[in-house]
Amino acid sequence: MIITRKWLEKYLDLSNITNEQISVCLNSLGFEVEQEVDYSKLNTKLVIGHIEEVDPIEGTKLKKTKTRIGENKYATILSTARNIEEDKYPIVALPGAKLANGLELENREILGILSEGMFCGFNEIGLSNSVLTDDEQQDVYYINSIYKNMDEMVGREISEVLNFDDYSFEVDLTLNRSDALAAKQLVKEIANYFDLKINCIENKIKFEKATQSIDIELNKKVEEEVNTVSHTFIGLKNTNTPFDSSHDVWLKHSNVKSTQNKFENIANMATLISGQPFILIDAEKVNGNLTLTKQIIDEKELVVLKAGKDIVNVLGLKTEAKYKVNEETNTMLVVMLNLDQITMRKQQKNLNISSVDTQRYAKPLNPNLYDQGIEELIAILDEYKMIEDIQKVVTTVQRQNYDNIYSITLEKVKEILGIEITVDEIISLFRTLDIEISVKKSELTFTVDKNRTDLYGKNDLCEEIARLYGYDNIIEQPLEYVSFKKTKNLEKKLKDKLSDYLVGAGFNNIKTYSLTDIESNKTWNLFKVKDPVVLMSPLSTQRETFRNNLSKSMIDTIIFNANNGNKSVKFFEMADIFALNGFRQSNLCFGVSGEAISDSLNQVHIRSNYAYISSILMSVLDLYRINHSNITFEVNEKVIDEIHPYINAVIKHKNKKIGFIYKLNPAFETANKIYPTFICEVNLNLLLELADKVHVTNEVSKFQQSTRDISFKLENNVTFDSIVKTLLKDLNYLTNYKVIDKYSDDEMNKQNISSLTIKLSFNSLDHQLTEKEINDDFERILNNLKELKIKVR
Secondary structure (H helix, E strand, O other), X not given: XXXXXXXXXXXXXXXXXXXXXXXXXXXXXXXXXXXXXXXXXXXXXXXXXXEEXXXXXXXXXXXXXXXXXXXXXXXXXXXXXXXXXXXXXXXXXXXXXEOOOOOEOXXXXXXXXXXXXXXXXXXXOOOOHHHOOHHHHHOOOEOOOOOOOHHHHOOOEOHHHHOOOOEEEEEEOOHHHHHHHOHHHHHHHHHHHHOOOOOOXXXXXXXXXXXXXXXXXXXXXXXXXXXXXXXXXXXXXXXXXXXXXXHHHHHHHOOOXXXXXXXXXXXXXXXXXXXXXXXXXXHHHOOOOEEEEEXXXXXXXXXXXXXXXXXXXXXXXXXXXXXXXXXXXXEEEEEEEEEOHHHHHHHHHHHOOOOHHHHHHOOOOOOOOHHHHHHHHHHHHHHOOOEEEEEOOEEEEEOOOOOOEEEEXXXXXXXXXXXXXXXXXXXXXOOOOOXXXXXXXXEEEEEOOOOOOOOOOHHHHHHHHHHHHOHXXXXXXXXXXXXXXXXXXXXXXXXXXXHHHHHHOOOEEOOOOOEEOHHHHHHXXXXXXXXXXXXXXXXXXXXXXXXXXXXXXHHHHHHHHHHOOOOOEEEEEEEXXXXXXXXXXXXXXXXXXXXXXXXXXXXXEEEOOHHHHHHHHHHHHHHOOOOHHHEEEEOOOXXXXXXXXXXXXXXXXXXXXXXXXEEEOHHHHHHOOOOOXXXXXXXXXXXXXXXXXXXXXXXXXXXXXEEEEXXXXXXXXXXXXXXXXXHOOOOOOEEEEXXXXXXXXXXXXXXXXXXXXXXXXXXXXXXXXXXXXXXXXXXXXXXXXXXXXXXXX
């Protein structure tokens, strides 16, 4: 989410508040500021011009223009831009100007003609091509204003019309604060932090009684997934009014690409402010009712709004061309929806886009945002004086509001937070957050802002009080532990945790016979156990000796289940194996056959594979606190026929054999009619011996941590472990690092290099880190990479 200072100033008086203070405020409140951009420092000497004459120079692509750059001031400017026209207002860089793209402008003679300036496109003065249309990437940008007389603005700095000198804050919202996808929520937070009054922009538009009607029907495919359906009709006038350039710049500063359709741009603005996506439809193009349903498009099921057989809108995309609102539209139908987030996350994935609308459809926002959404849309349309009349919003489906009233005693707040605080102090914390507090004796009753979908009970309220009170103001006190004399049994505790983990990962615990036949014991003696225990009077040849492994029993169980129609299974067994001379070893065996992960609801099906079974092994090693860097896997090409000759490994810890991991031979799988099967068996006694039994508890910071990602190229013969010490030296605030991705393409493979992506976490125990402190550490990392002669991607 991106907010800009000048947009905030519409609602708040920030005259005594610096950009750095706003950044500290957002970080302190739990909204991590990932990036700040000061657009005022990108360019110098950019003014508004007016092209009065255009003369093409024969035999060239050049056009000679007479351009007014001030009162009675003119410049001859030559340009090859394809869209040079008379009576347009471009951005002009005058001689001496310095542009964001690095160009320093000076008078230049071309074909004997002195060019006294340059017309600018947005990408030349600091905007990324990612927020520009194809035309905007190539053409000169022309300014339109609905607020000011452009002729009077000629010669003035572009900041006076475009707000191009704005300052932006890119805010990383935590998962629980998706409500702040409505920028108005961040206004409340900043106002509350600085104790500022929010300037309410009054909307004087009156709603008319409904004279038009339409039904929006729900197909059975979606009716259980729809929370809200609302709509209204807006009569339009003055539709030829151009889109204001200051609005265009604000969208681009907000990292949103504007379109050629100004109504779509206005809808995006209202969505950024309110959080409510809009579907805009030319009402006169719709005959009959609309239907919300699902439809297969390009082999993917998508939620769509239809008129008869026509698709009007694919949710998350803009309205289809036939039904778009444009300059010829007299009546605009505005549809506002809220659907189940799982459905819309799937929609976002199928569309493979992250637009203004899809981001908000897929997040847990207040399902009843339509009122504040339509207010913002109307306010912007009113600025353009395009409203003829507005009908009252009609809501045909409305999810019941969740309970937003909670009570807690002052004593309980003090107990949970460990601070001394009064009722009046608590009330003062919620000045502008739309959270009302009533008090009866020592009990506080909170009526929570319905946009705050993250506050559900007493603990959430206490966390909110702590956030607003300020973690800096909470005095640190050591926890008090009461010790009880208790028998220690680390081995049992670890096995219990191991069992809980595997059950949680979807494995079923099996128990099989400890007795087996002599021949299979010899074949499957993976751990090379000597002197097997052979019974003197076995009940049968199948039960004549104690087993020396769990793998054979695991495979027999998988085959038995497959023969009885259960071909996709995940099993584990913890049991002891025995031999003479007092030998007893505790082993763990787990196996997967068929599908490792199956989620029919979300249509996720992942077949068993080596990566999955090895990831389970790594989690087992983590439980025993065994360092992965000491683990090696060695392929054994001389394995028994039942095991795959190449997809197998002996698992070792510093040359100590701790177990085996393997796939069954495809021929064996086919013969026994089982799906691809992967097995792992490890020696738990050895894991316990190797486990790091010294537990170190580090102090946990109460401040908001910040993260940065960095990608760099590394030769394949260089291990990350060998460079990490140098890479991370001389850092003040790094608390954790993790390799999150390794990538290589065909070109990189030819060069024998890969790209590593590292996630870095920064924090402090005694204060909230500033952007400068984080950037200083990050800069040291970049310098360390230079020292290592490693190239950053």
